[in-house]
Amino acid sequence: MMKRIKGLFERRSTNQAVGGDSYWTDFAALRSGPVNPSTAQSISAVYACVQAIAETTASLPLILYRRNGDGRERATDHPLYRVLREAPNEQQTALEFREWMQACVLLRGNAFAKIEVAWDGQVRGLVPLSPDRVQVLDVAGKLAYDYTTKDGTVTRLLAGEVLHLRHRAGDDGVMGVSPITAAREVVQLAMAERDHGNAAFNNGTRLSxxxxxxxxxxxxxxxxxxxxxxxxxxxxxxxxxxxxxxxxxxxxxxSMTLEDAEWIAARQFSVEEIARLFRVPPTVIGDLRHGNYSNSVEMARQFVTLTLRRHLLMWEQSISHKLLTDAGRRIYFAEHSVEGLLRGDAVNRADFYDKGISAGWLTIDEARKLENLPARQVSDKFKPSSPPPGVKP
CATH class of the missing domain: 3.30.1120 (Arylsulfatase, C-terminal domain)
Incomplete structure (x- = not known):
């Protein structure tokens, strides 16, 4: 039996000349170690993809709105508004908290935060929980979370006490699976290529x-x-x-030289592979080999509509599901303002406002409010270039 099993894993053919094809042989010999969130981020493409999604998602304004007869308005008087916009806990700002949670989703597949509720039933804080110390349980058909603190104390939290963000769920439909776990070999190959190059340069230009x-x-x-x-x-x-x-x-x-083995080309292909895993356009993470002005603008748009949209909806729906009551969901909702991506682009921002005002779906005062400017004392139906009679622009 053992002989039979051994034969299943026996190498049948290598198609190698004397000395072998060292480009791939060296990869097999290198022990890059396990693929985990720490080792995966040592690959610049992985770090850049996580950075692009996490930083962009966290930096976009996340606003709690109140529905009214005319549409919506900011619910600045609601306790959750401050939690989402300013500081969810004493240690982190809103940006730091959301960036950390989003990175956990991308690297570990799951992110957890303890929901702190005040006497009035309103959420007053969100405390991040390390995914490595959280165990998800199925108790009588409902989820529960056992969290182990640094001193070894285990605290059980019910489903309503934990904000659980997940990447695309695995077979159990509960735990999310990160891209680096779903395609571990892709990251491992990139790590092996990096180690291969490090070993070659550590030995100078000497051929094996x-x-x-x-x-x-x-x-x-x-x-x-x-x-x-x-x-x-x-x-x-x-x-x-x-x-x-x-x-x-x-x-x-x-053995073959680095040039003969096209090591650089292989490294570049690994960047494309990892960008594909995270659905991030290569130009967003600094791979400009095939980028020009036209397609870079289009890929930036795709980054928002195809890459970020899923993560933004994850946050908005989780907030509605876990941080608002049944009655609150009928009145309040959270939404990201993707116009925040234009914050550093004055030309496109001005063009956006001009087209909105010209088409009639945006008023001058609404545009000024987005720019944190006070309202003008003129009618909104007039543009600055065409003030009403008797009113100076």
Missing amino acids: GVLKAPGVLKPDQRQALKTSWSSQYAGAANAGKVPVLEAGMEYQAI
């Missing part, structure tokens, strides 16, 4: 090969030769030195 001697070397001669060769020609400081061979020795390279 063998020194051929005309005769048989004694053990002490072999060790002395190895030590001498490593000290003189290995390492970045010795890159480019010309080796001097004595006593009829010859150097024979048995």
Whole structure:
């Protein structure tokens, strides 16, 4: 039986010449370690994707609105408004809290926060819980959360006491699965490519090969030769030195160079693969090889509509489901203001306001309010370039 099982994992063919195809052999030999949130972020593309989504999501204004007869208005008098806009707890600002929670969703698949409710039943705070110390339980068909503190104390929280954000759920429909877990091998290959390059540069430009001697070397001669060769020609400081061979020795390279193996091209492809995992356009994370002005603008739009939209809806629906009561959901709702992405672009922001005012769906005072400016004492139906008679612009 053991012989049969062993045969299932036996390598049938390598198609390698003498010395092998070291580009892939080296990857198999490298032990990059396990893929986890910490090691995955050591890959710049993973860090950049998480940074782009988490920072952008957290920096967008998240506003609690109150429905009224004319549409909606900001519910600035509601306790939850301050929690979402200013400080959910004593240690973090709203941006820091949301950025940390969003990063947990992307790297671990789940993010948890304890909901603090005041005597009046309103949410007054959100305290982040480390996903590594949370165990999700199914108790009589309802979820419960066991949280282990640093001193080992276990606290059980009911479903209504925890804000649980998740990436796309796995087979159980409860726990989210992060992109780096769903496609672990993609990240592992990027880590192996990085380690391969580090190893090559640590050894300078020396090719992997063998020194051929005309005769048989004694053990002490072999060790002395190895030590001498490593000290003189290995390492970045010795890159480019010309080796001097004595006593009829010859150097024979048995592996491919970085250029022959197209290591750089493989590294670039890994960036595209990881960007595909997180659904982030490559130009957003700094890969401009195929970017130009036209498609960069379009990919920036896709970043909002295709990448961020899912995460923004996750926050808005979770807030409605967990942080508002049944009666509160009929009156209040939370929504992100994606116009916040134009905050650093004065030209596009001005064009956005101009088109809205010209089309009639935005008034001058509403545009000024978005810019944190006081209202004008003129009728909204007039544009600044066409003031009403007798009124100076």
